[in-house]
Amino acid sequence: MPQTLFISDLHLDRERPQILALFERFLHEQAREADALYILGDLFEYWIGDDDDAPHLGGVAAALRSLTEAGVPVYFAHGNRDFLLGEDFAARTGMRLLAEETVVDLYGRPALLMHGDNLCLDDHEYMAFRDMVRDGTWQQAFLARPLASRRAEAEAMRAKSRENGRMKSPEITDVSPRAVEDALRRHGVDLLIHGHTHRPAIHVLTVDSRQCQRVVLADWYETGGMLRVTPEGMKLETVG
Template sequence: MVTLFIADLHLDPSRPQITELFEHYLASDEVRRADALYILGDLVEAWVGDDDDAELPERIATAIRSVRDAGVPVYFMPGNRDFLLGETFAQRAGLTLLEDGAVHDLYGRPTLLMHGDLLCTDDVAYQTVRQQVRTPQWKAQILAMPLEARRAFATKAREDSRAHTGTTQESIMDVNADAVQQALRHAGVTRLIHGHTHRPAVHALQLDDHRAERIVLGDWYEHGSVLKVTPSGAELHGLSVS
């Protein structure tokens, strides 16, 4: 019995070896025998819409659909890079979409699932932009643009993101401890799994009178990272590029 979690793959044509690693992993016995696979955001470097006719979205859909066809449910929670991913692609890939902050029972332990960016409350500039771009009106306006215009917009957004990251202290871009505690209390649970920060670790913490844990998923920039949750606990594992 095992449930698998991945996040922050940032799949992009410029890093074909990571796309191949993703496809290879999804075709593995470990995935095909899992109880479920969760992808907690930033599956791609940039998502410009479900109508994207590039090769990469089709490869992603094919790989995920094969997992679903093998009888393994695949859950997807949008991140800050792919929040425009919608029901059209989800149906094509066999994905079940999740709201950020969903609580799922993992072998008898309710667990809060988040992408993680909402917890980075010290990064005020980022949170302001996030609030603006997540409105239905903004999404509709962007998706109404021609595909090539959206691709150009995504390229500019990535450049702006790199500039922001390069001039912002790392501590500001990490999660805020109070935000983590508040999220756990609001959900009424003692375990949180998230990505976004690219700082894989299992953190023990005290939540009022209870022991709690925060598990951070790793990114896939140079190699893969997967969290394996079983009835006895949770462990992070790396995946090597062959």
Template sequence: MSTLFIADLHLCPQEPAITAGFMGFLQRDAIHADALYILGDLFEAWTGDDDPEPLHNEIAAALKALQQAGLPCYFIHGNRDFLLGERFARASGMQLLPEETVLELYGRHILLLHGDTLCTDDQTYQQFRRKVRNPLIQKLFLALPLRWRLKIATKMRARSQQANQCKPEAIMDVNPQAVKQAMLHHGVHWMIHGHTHRPAMHRLDLNNSQAHRVVLGAWHVEGSMIKVSADAVELIPFPF
């Protein structure tokens, strides 16, 4: 009995090895779990559920097959695929969750989130995030022709990569106080997230009691999952 968590696969047609690794993970590991939680950035970019990219259909079909086999799959939006909507969710069988979700699992209360909201020292990113998460802005963007959206997304990714090269590494990691505030707000002693691409298991003091923050790795050269069971919480890297 175990539940699996993954994040930051950044699937795209240009990285077939990662896609193959994900398919292998679904067939080898996920199929035997109680549930699968994807904590954002499943895709490198998402410009709307109407994008006919074949990779999207391939991934939807693979996830749908798991659902039909009895494995529930849940999804929290990341900063790359926050526009993923109900149409793709239905096609893939995934259930969309709020950006901060508390899960009661094997006697633990665990806060799940993508992790970008914890990087509060990166004020430029947080300002950008507030803009693009505005429902009106999203509605206007999705009303544009797909070819325009694809061009805009390409330009935004290029600008983001250039900006990140100039930022100190420290401000792109989580803020410790933001972590504690989120855990206290939700009344939990466990947190699982991705986004930072810095896989680790952290212990912290929370009001004189021990708490834990577990960070998923990105799927660049190997896979990364967190396996939660009644006995343990494990951060597991694995080859594609």
């Protein structure tokens, strides 16, 4: 049966080898049966540049390359942790990079895809940080630094992000309903698929008298999660 798979928020890191192994097994097994695989951001815990020589990245790149060489297209949308992933790594793996907001055809139904962090308008502190690190001048200066310096900065950012996450209410870190409605309206679709919030669910909402759906993908902290879309419908499923 035709099927398209969606995953996000794996946060792959050498400190969680079981999730690295689970992802590689997923690529060698379930993903081989898909028409396409979409990775909607935060594939990695952090990304400090395509020249990163961390040992665990080689296995991930090889597994992705094996999948794309087997004929399964893999699409990647940048997340808030791996927004620096570039064309060099994409070429190494065979992945195709997506724009921040991309509309695709899912068996006759248009769907808007994104990571989802740009929908969290009520988290003013994060949105200011996002504007800073998405600036081309900031990125150029960061990537010009030695690897060790970049890695130390990324670790510091990760620690701060964890601390901030514990202090903020769930309402602040969730998506803004207004941003969701604006995105659906802007692209003229009735289906939005995103990650980022780590709150997997299929939400039903009404926008301009149209019934719409917003699908939130699961993270891969304890186990894996994916969205399977077929011509008959869609379902959130566990991986592993």
